[in-house]
Structure formats: structure tokens, C-alpha cells
Amino acid sequence: MLQAVKGTRDLLPGTCRKFRHVEQTASQISSLYGFDEIETPILEPAALFLRSLGDTSDIVSKEMYRFTDAGGDDLVLRPEGTAGVARALISEGLAQDLPLKLFYRGPMFRRERPQKGRYRQFYQCGVELLGVDSPAADLEVIACGYHMLQELGLSQNLTLRLNSIGDADSRAQFREALKAYFQAHRDELSQESQDRLERNPLRILDSKDPRDRKLLEQAPRLADSLTPAALEFFKQVQDGLKALKIPVVIDPLLVRGLDYYCHTVFEFTTENLGAQNAVLAGGRYDGLVSDLGGPRVPGVGWAFGTDRLVLLLDELQRDWKSSASFALIPIGERAEQELPSLAQDLRRAGLRVDLSFSGNVGKRMKRADKVGALAAVIFGDNELNADRFQIKALKTGTQSEVPRAQIITELQRLITSP
Numbered sequence: 001m002l003q004a005v006k007g008t009r010d011l012l013p014g015t016c017r018k019f020r021h022v023e024q025t026a027s028q029i030s031s032l033y034g035f036d037e038i039e040t041p042i043l044e045p046a047a048l049f050l051r052s053l054g055d056t057s058d059i060v061s062k063e064m065y066r067f068t069d070a071g072g073d074d075l076v077l078r079p080e081g082t083a084g085v086a087r088a089l090i091s092e093g094l095a096q097d098l099p100l101k102l103f104y105r106g107p108m109f110r111r112e113r114p115q116k117g118r119y120r121q122f123y124q125c126g127v128e129l130l131g132v133d134s135p136a137a138d139l140e141v142i143a144c145g146y147h148m149l150q151e152l153g154l155s156q157n158l159t160l161r162l163n164s165i166g167d168a169d170s171r172a173q174f175r176e177a178l179k180a181y182f183q184a185h186r187d188e189l190s191q192e193s194q195d196r197l198e199r200n201p202l203r204i205l206d207s208k209d210p211r212d213r214k215l216l217e218q219a220p221r222l223a224d225s226l227t228p229a230a231l232e233f234f235k236q237v238q239d240g241l242k243a244l245k246i247p248v249v250i251d252p253l254l255v256r257g258l259d260y261y262c263h264t265v266f267e268f269t270t271e272n273l274g275a276q277n278a279v280l281a282g283g284r285y286d287g288l289v290s291d292l293g294g295p296r297v298p299g300v301g302w303a304f305g306t307d308r309l310v311l312l313l314d315e316l317q318r319d320w321k322s323s324a325s326f327a328l329i330p331i332g333e334r335a336e337q338e339l340p341s342l343a344q345d346l347r348r349a350g351l352r353v354d355l356s357f358s359g360n361v362g363k364r365m366k367r368a369d370k371v372g373a374l375a376a377v378i379f380g381d382n383e384l385n386a387d388r389f390q391i392k393a394l395k396t397g398t399q400s401e402v403p404r405a406q407i408i409t410e411l412q413r414l415i416t417s418p
């Protein structure tokens, strides 16, 4: 039997509804902050990610779906959205209209080991604010992310972790200090971190291996390498968050796995999803657009994993409200004939109507229950002759008789007070 590809899944209607709810909330809240939607292609040239994410990042070194197509082009199924937005800014000439505030959503692909909350095809929503180099922009995107998580009812269950990885000078200095320290303790490092030591020592800070964690306790601190300008920038972000009453934990070990970051990096994490604890993450990337061959346009943004937010909402057993629907239940031939025009009237009035197309009254009532209908409109010859239809509220079981002309008003009333 053919199965979905490992690490991919079918989002069945119930799950899809939850995904759309989360995406719509993100789109709605980000629009309050002035973000407009952009959609970039899923297929991008491989060079885009090689130049932006860094050769030593996990994504580029082992997780990209990269292939040569029949025309010989070196392509990648995008592993993330920021690089594509930066590419679009350059190729569409958007640098004329700065600052730009862009929101996006869609599937991303990483060939990681699948587990709960980690998929090979997953979905992100993200925002990117381009063209502003002051901490006010960092504040704006973090405030937007926090507002959105609040709107989803999740802010109590998440911790905002924040760090500064400084400017290029700060990082170069820190990289050397870190290298010297770990070289002296090389044999005590995990195998993976020994490899990282050569390629990208900063990534050792990300390690979850207990041997590395122990060594990290005494390791040089990134904060000690920050230049005065970088420290001032970081302070302004923190002061801004304080003024907005957004709780934050400074995490000196947070470095993030992508090369394009500088200054502010942050993650909203949860205790409820096991190892996959980051639900929304981002930071500042002032060098990305110019590294890709464009003008010097600073940027800051974040993306969240829609799959993870949906899992988290499920884990916390949040209710998923779907809009009310109604069942129409005809009894006999005349009623069957009347059914399409009654359904049409109700739908044109904006009411959601489910039809079961066949079966007796009992069977159709069962289906009405199964789809969670708020009420059933039941009618046969008697009702048609008297022009009065039966409306049964399914939650309470109360039945009333309503003239046909008042059915819409009565169903609308049931939505507000069932």
C-alpha cells in the first residue's frame, strides 16, 4: 500500500481546521502591526541557502532536499522562509519601498529525524521587517509574536528566551575565545561538538549532550565579548520589552543554528512538547540581503512552526470552536424536492448547512449529531402544508415550530443563544 513519505503527513479536515485557525490568527494579528502577506516559491535555487544559512548549519550540511532537475538546475525545496523573502526583495526591486513588513506562511522541508513535533514537511508562519536597523524594529516583531501567542491563549505556557550574539566583531572575538577554551578540553567534548569545534564553535552552545553542558558551565561568555555598541543595542531591546511588560528570560547560551543572525536572537519555548521545545523563533539578520548580492538592508523577524502550535493547543486541551452548522432533514418526496432551495436560502444568508443526501430521519439525525450541527430543520408534508417547520436544537433537544419565512432569523438566534 502506498503511504505518505516518511516525515510527511496528511492534514485531515479536523487538523486542517486547526492549522487555518492558527494561520488566520497570525495573519490577523500581524496585520495590526502593518505586515502584508507575501508568497514566495517553494522551489528556490540551492545557492540561495548555501549563501545565507551557512555551510556548517545543520540545514545546509545535512537536511536540505536538494536535487538537479531535468534541465540541470540545482534546486532546493525551501527549508525556511527568510532567505526567500530576502531574495524576493532583491529580485523584485523592493528595496525602494523600505521599511517593508512582510508576513508569509507555507510548507518548509527539512530532512530531519521525524518525531513528535518534528516533520520533514512542516509549516511555518513568519514575519520579516526589513530596512530598519534600530532596536525599535526588534521590539516591534517580538511584540507582534507575543500578541499573537496571547491571542491563541498560549502566552502563559511559553517562555521568551532572548540573547544577543552581537555584531560581526563581537562574534569573531567570541569565536576565538571559545575555540581556545574548548581546544584545551577537546577530549571531554562529545564527538559532534569536536566536529563543531573545527567548523563552527558557536554551535557547541546549542549542544544538549551532558558532557558539553558540563564544560559550558566554565566556558567564556558571549556577553563578555560584546562591543559597547552591541551591548547598548541589547539593552535597548530589553528596556523596550520591559516597558511593554513582555516577560523575558536572558539565555546566554541561545545562539540559534543559522548563520545569518546578528545582535538579537530569541525563541519562545514550551515545556509541553518534549524535545521539540521551540515554537516561535527568530532574530536580526543585518548582513543577509547584502550577502545575497543585494543592497545593505537590515532585517529582523521570526517564524513559528504551525504544526507545533497546533500540537501545543491540543496538548493543553484547548477547545477548537468551529462555526455553527445546521442539518436539513426532509421527510418524504415533496420535502426532498424542496430541500435544495431551502438549503440555498440558508446558505445565501450565511448559514452553514450540511446535507446527508440519503437515509431515513434517524440516520440523518445521527449524522447531524456527528458533524456537530447546532440544530436540525425537520420538515415533511405536514410542515409544507402548514408552512411551519420543526427546528430541533440538538444540544438541548428543545423543539419549536417556525414559519418558513422565519427560519433564518430563528437559526441566527440559535447561534447567539443556543
Ligand code: HAM
Binding pocket: 079, 080, 081, 082, 083, 110, 112, 117, 118, 119, 120, 122, 123, 124, 126, 127, 128, 278, 279, 280, 281, 282, 283, 284, 285, 300, 301, 302, 303, 304, 305, 306, 307, 308
Ligand atoms: P527556525 O528556528 O529554523 O527559524 O524555525 C522556526 C520554527 O519552525 C521553529 O521554532 C519550529 O517551531 C519550527 N520548525 C523548524 N523545524 C521544524 C520541523 N522539522 N518540524 C516542525 N516544526 C519545525 C527559521 O526558520 C527562521 N527563518 C526564523 C526567522 C525568521 N528568523 C528571522 N526571520
